[in-house]
Amino acid sequence: MNPILGPSDRVFVLTGAGISAESGIPTFRGVGGLWRGHRIEEVATPGAFASDPALVWAFYSERRRRASGARPNPGHEALARLERALGEHYFLCTQNVDSLHETAGSRRIAHMHGRLDQSRCSRLGCPTEPFDDANAYPGVEVIPRCARCGALVRPHICWFGETPFELERILTELEACTVCLVAGTSGVVEPAASFVRMAGARGARTLYVGPEEPANAGAFQEVRLGPSGVVLPEVVSSWLGTRGGRPDSERI
Numbered sequence: 001m002n003p004i005l006g007p008s009d010r011v012f013v014l015t016g017a018g019i020s021a022e023s024g025i026p027t028f029r030g031v032g033g034l035w036r037g038h039r040i041e042e043v044a045t046p047g048a049f050a051s052d053p054a055l056v057w058a059f060y061s062e063r064r065r066r067a068s069g070a071r072p073n074p075g076h077e078a079l080a081r082l083e084r085a086l087g088e089h090y091f092l093c094t095q096n097v098d099s100l101h102e103t104a105g106s107r108r109i110a111h112m113h114g115r116l117d118q119s120r121c122s123r124l125g126c127p128t129e130p131f132d133d134a135n136a137y138p139g140v141e142v143i144p145r146c147a148r149c150g151a152l153v154r155p156h157i158c159w160f161g162e163t164p165f166e167l168e169r170i171l172t173e174l175e176a177c178t179v180c181l182v183a184g185t186s187g188v189v190e191p192a193a194s195f196v197r198m199a200g201a202r203g204a205r206t207l208y209v210g211p212e213e214p215a216n217a218g219a220f221q222e223v224r225l226g227p228s229g230v231v232l233p234e235v236v237s238s239w240l241g242t243r244g245g246r247p248d249s250e251r252i
């Protein structure tokens with residue numbers, strides 16, 4: 001892949017749970033997909049919330065606690081540096097629900113699977129907007145209810161079987177990109193797993209970064225194996241031509 005980005009390049013980045021692994025937030029697949037003996041799919045569905053909201057909130061309360069103590073790693077920081085250099089020629093789509101990209105400085109970002117630090121009304125069609133909420137709800141009696149309609153409040157997360165958020169904006173950015181960089185995702189969760197094929201079909205250069213080959217490795221022009229906290233800083237430095245210490249504020 002051409003090591004230096006040019007002024008007409010537009011970079012689309014897709015990240016998955018792996019980019020936060022070095023910050024101490026475990027991936028699902030990496031830990032066998034189990035939580036307190038439950039398959040993740042059993043606690044991350046609308047059906048699970050309908051039948052046992054306390055169990056679902058216990059799962060997300062634990063994840064909130066864990067994420068609130070985590071710090072961004074050099075992978076998050078490298079992507080924030082890339083955004084500062086490229087400005088509007090950069091876009092980040094993350095499948096992650098933590099906020100480590102934002103803490104590192106990312107601003108042009110879409111959370112297609114929602115955000116751990118937000119909640120919303122569980123009633124479909126209720127106009128109440130998602131709201132910031134870092135609380136833990138350890139029992140069914142403390143789960144708040146929507147002020148407008150009285151339904152239980154749920155995590156603002158895209159559960160299995162639900163439609164991801166901001167797809168229109170994401171696909172617009174994907175169509176415009178000349179470079180598609182994917183990091184830390186297994187390449188099996190749709191629709192994100194298809195993004196690389198869509199970008200490649202339009203002539204974009206494509207690169208995967210992570211410790212193991214993703215399921216869709218064949219769709220990438222290049223796969224760089226290694227932890228994203230190590231490989232992404234190298235990739236960003238080579239793309240920006242910064243090995244000699246180019247300042248973050250400089251635009252290419």
Ligand code: NAD
Pocket residue numbers: 016017018019020021022025026027028029030095096097098113183184185186187188189209210211212214226227228229
């Ligand atoms: P996934 O399918 O993206 O798989 C995790 C990937 O991370 C694997 O391919 C693994 O090789 C890779 N990985 C492990 N260590 C890495 C490292 N140091 N650097 C780069 N890559 C590394 O994700 P999943 O865990 O199966 O989760 C499915 C969904 O659940 C996600 O899309 C997300 O919505 C949610 N989730 C979010 C978080 C988070 O926000 N941090 C964590 C777990 C799960």
